[in-house]
Structures are given as C-alpha cells and as structure tokens.
Amino acid sequence: MSMLITNIGELMTQDAEATVLRDAALVLEGERVSWIGPAARAPAADEAYDAGGRAGLPGWVDSHTHLVFAGDRTAEFEARMAGESYAAGGIAVTVDATRAAGDYDLTRLLLARVAEAAAGGTTYLETKTGYGLDVAQEARSARIAAGVVDEVTFLGAHLVPAGRDADEYTELVCGPMLDAVLPYVRWADVFCEEGAFTAEQSRRVLAACAAAGLGLRVHGNQLGPGAGVALAAEFGAASVDHVNHLSDDDVDALAGTWSADGATPGTVATCLPACDLSTRQPFPPARLLLDEGVQLALASNCNPGTSYTTSMGFCVATAVLQMGLTIHEAVRAATYGGAVALRRHTGDDVEGRRAVGSLAVGHRADLQLLNAPSATHLAYRPGMPLVHAVWKAGNRVR
Numbered sequence: 086m087s088m089l090i091t092n093i094g095e096l097m098t099q100d101a102e103a104t105v106l107r108d109a110a111l112v113l114e115g116e117r118v119s120w121i122g123p124a125a126r127a128p129a130a131d132e133a134y135d136a137g138g139r140a141g142l143p144g145w146v147d148s149h150t151h152l153v154f155a156g157d158r159t160a161e162f163e164a165r166m167a168g169e170s171y172a173a174g175g176i177a178v179t180v181d182a183t184r185a186a187g188d189y190d191l192t193r194l195l196l197a198r199v200a201e202a203a204a205g206g207t208t209y210l211e212t213k214t215g216y217g218l219d220v221a222q223e224a225r226s227a228r229i230a231a232g233v234v235d236e237v238t239f240l241g242a243h244l245v246p247a248g249r250d251a252d253e254y255t256e257l258v259c260g261p262m263l264d265a266v267l268p269y270v271r272w273a274d275v276f277c278e279e280g281a282f283t284a285e286q287s288r289r290v291l292a293a294c295a296a297a298g299l300g301l302r303v304h305g306n307q308l309g310p311g312a313g314v315a316l317a318a319e320f321g322a323a324s325v326d327h328v329n330h331l332s333d334d335d336v337d338a339l340a341g342t343w344s345a346d347g348a349t350p351g352t353v354a355t356c357l358p359a360c361d362l363s364t365r366q367p368f369p370p371a372r373l374l375l376d377e378g379v380q381l382a383l384a385s386n387c388n389p390g391t392s393y394t395t396s397m398g399f400c401v402a403t404a405v406l407q408m409g410l411t412i413h414e415a416v417r418a419a420t421y422g423g424a425v426a427l428r429r430h431t432g433d434d435v436e437g438r439r440a441v442g443s444l445a446v447g448h449r450a451d452l453q454l455l456n457a458p459s460a461t462h463l464a465y466r467p468g469m470p471l472v473h474a475v476w477k478a479g480n481r482v483r
C-alpha cells in the first residue's frame with residue numbers, strides 16, 4: 086500500500102545534504118519512504134493526502150528520556166523555583182514510588198507518556214532504567230521499557246541507594262544487575278556527577294558495560310565541571326548528555342572524536358534545554374560545539390525531577406530562542422542528531438531496521454506535518470500545539 090503526501094509547502098528532509106524542498110511531495114510505501122521530490126512530478130500512489138501547504142519534517146528522535154517511573158516531584162520543583170538547587174538525591178523519591186508501583190501501573194504510566202510524545206511529533210524514542218536501583222527492579226524497568234519504546238538504556242548507575250556503600254553498589258551494577266538487564270537493553274549510561282557516581286566508579290561501570298557488548302552514553306557535566314565528557318570521549322560513547330559545564334579541554338576532547346575519517350561518528354553532545362530551564366543551569370555552549378565540528382542532539386530528558394515534558398517542539402524553540410541555534414540547526418539536532426546519538430541515522434533495512442531522523446528513499450517513513458507554513462513557526466510561535474499529523478513507520482499515529 087502506497088500513500089502520496091503532496092502539497093507540502095516546505096519539506097525539511099534533514100538528509101545528507103540537509104535539503105529543504107518547496108512545494109514538495111513524498112510517497113510512503115509500507116514502513117519506508119519510496120519517493121521524495123517536487124509535487125509537480127510526484128508519481129501516482131494507492132492513496133493521496135493533501136498537506137495543504139503545511140510544513141513537513143522528520144518525526145522527532147528523542148534520544149534521552151527517563152519514562153519508567155511512578156510518583157511526582159512537584160514539591161521539589163516548587164522548592165527549586167523558590168531558590169533551592171537541584172541535587173541528585175531527589176532521584177530517591179522517584180525510586181520509592183517506582184518500586185511501590187505494580188507492573189500494570191508502571192506500564193500504563195509509560196504508555197501514556199509515550200502516547201503524549203507521539204502526539205507531539207516524536208516517532209523514535211529512547212528511555213532509561215534508573216528508578217529501580219536493585220537487581221530485580223532494574224530488570225523489571227528494563228523489561229517493561231523494552232516492550233514499549235524503541236531503545237532501552239541501563240542506568241543502574243543513576244544514584245547510590247541510601248544506606249549502600251558506593252563502591253559495593255557499583256560492583257552490583259557492574260555484575261548481577263548488568264547480567265539481569267542484558268536481555269532487554271542496547272545501551273548503558275552513568276550519572277557521573279557530584280552526589281551520584283565519581284569518575285572512578287563511572288569508569289568501572291562504562292568498562293563493564295562495554296565488555297558486555299552495550300553501547301555507551303554518559304550523563305556528564307550537568308551540575309558543574311567534571312569527568313563525564315572526558316570519560317565519554319575516552320570510551321567512545323555514542324553520546325554525552327547535558328554538557329552544561331565544559332572546559333576548553335572538554336570541547337577539544339569531544340571535537341577530537343569527530344576528526345578522524347568522517348565515516349565513523351564520534352560522541353554526540355546531547356543538549357537538554359528543558360532540563361536546563363527547570364534546574365536553572367547555564368545552557369550548553371551549543372554554538373561553540375557546532376563550530377568545532379561536534380554533532381549536536383536535542384532531547385527532552387523527560388523525567389519527574391528535572392524536566393517533566395516530552396515536548397521536543399519546546400526544546401527546539403528553546404534552542405533557537407535561548408541557545409543561539411538557527412531553526413534548521415535545532416530541527417537537525419532534534420531529528421538527525423538524535424538518530425546519530427542512537428546510531429540509527431544510517432541503514433536501509435539493516436538488521437530489519439531503517440534509518441530514522443531524516444527523510445530519504447529507503448529511510449523509515451517517520452514524518453510530521455505542522456499547522457504552519459514553515460518549521461520556523463516552532464520558535465516563532467513557541468508553546469503552540471503546531472503538530473497537525475504524524476506518521477510513524479508509515480502508519481498515521483496522529
């Protein structure tokens with residue numbers, strides 16, 4: 086079954102040439118894109134959909150979320166707005182609520198958040214464990230996540246549970262906990278920060294998880310300077326996320342991962358602007374990183390502590406309004422950039438998977454249409470519900 090989507094006023098493909106087409110059309114065939122070009126030259130298809138001059142762009146790739154949780158941290162948020170600083174310890178409140186929730190409730194909460202993300206244009210989603218923090222609970226979170234989202238990340242190293250010795254807990258993460266989650270996860274992550282895991286503990290987690298065959302990601306340099314970025318570069322992590330407090334050496338280390346042959350991607354710098362607003366952290370030096378050749382991603386970091394939103398449109402608007410990115414750079418980071426951060430940016434049915442985050446022939450048919458003539462409206466009209474229609478793997482989901 087093929088579907089022609091025609092009369093697209095502006096189509097931001099985010100393909101290799103970052104092509105922007107006017108008066109464009111594309112054909113979806115099954116789960117893939119089979120044709121893109123000027124509407125006037127579009128081929129016939131089984132069905133047609135008139136986009137009415139609206140803007141089209143790839144569905145968002147949200148490469149950093151923490152969606153498997155129960156409970157609420159409104160009181161912590163209110164205290165922060167009254168002047169308190171964010172501290173990693175707040176995670177423990179969510180751990181208690183998550184452990185107390187049954188599988189049915191935890192799954193229902195996760196599904197509701199994923200549906201909310203899809204309604205906002207997100208078509209590819211990563212989520213992390215990290216609110217279980219014992220072997221059985223981390224395995225449960227990973228299992229539930231694997232049944233719902235596209236990519237699952239093991240974040241046993243999110244916080245040392247109260248009363249536990251940090252080094253002993255790190256050993257647990259690197260041994261029995263890792264073994265228990267392995268069937269469900271593709272990635273591992275560590276919160277390398279004051280109050281969470283030291284550089285040495287983070288190193289042990291990254292080494293063990295890499296040895297187990299997992300791809301690596303790091304929460305780094307969120308609340309102050311630290312070793313997260315340097316470790317991510319050293320271990321060849323696919324992404325280091327937050328990156329708010331970078332030294333010149335950190336920027337050089339990240340840039341160095343991108344300078345080799347251009348064919349193998351380096352460590353993506355994933356910026357989380359909604360989190361930065363909610364925690365009142367300085368925004369990452371996104372312009373500098375781009376100028377140094379580092380691939381950026383933008384992600385929601387949806388979680389109950391620091392960023393309780395799935396809105397990628399809000400993140401794009403903030404990146405333009407506050408971080409100095411152009412609309413094209415911000416959309417690229419929220420689509421193609423997220424796909425690179427998840428190493429899903431290439432491939433035409435590789436391992437049964439297609440490239441996401443860009444629109445090109447053979448890529449997965451993940452498309453959103455905006456109730457606007459151009460993607461610029463995402464920042465020009467911030468906070469407006471601009472998503473008109475969404476296709477995920479060729480299926481209309483909104």
Ligand SMILES: N=CN[C@@H](CCC(=O)O)C(=O)O
Pocket residue numbers: 151173175176179276304307360386388389390391392
């Ligand atoms: N920084 C670590 N983890 C989350 C926050 C988790 C929480 O506070 O519950 C983040 O990415 O911001």
Ligand SMILES: [Zn+2]
Pocket residue numbers: 149150151304386388
């Ligand atoms: Zn996070």
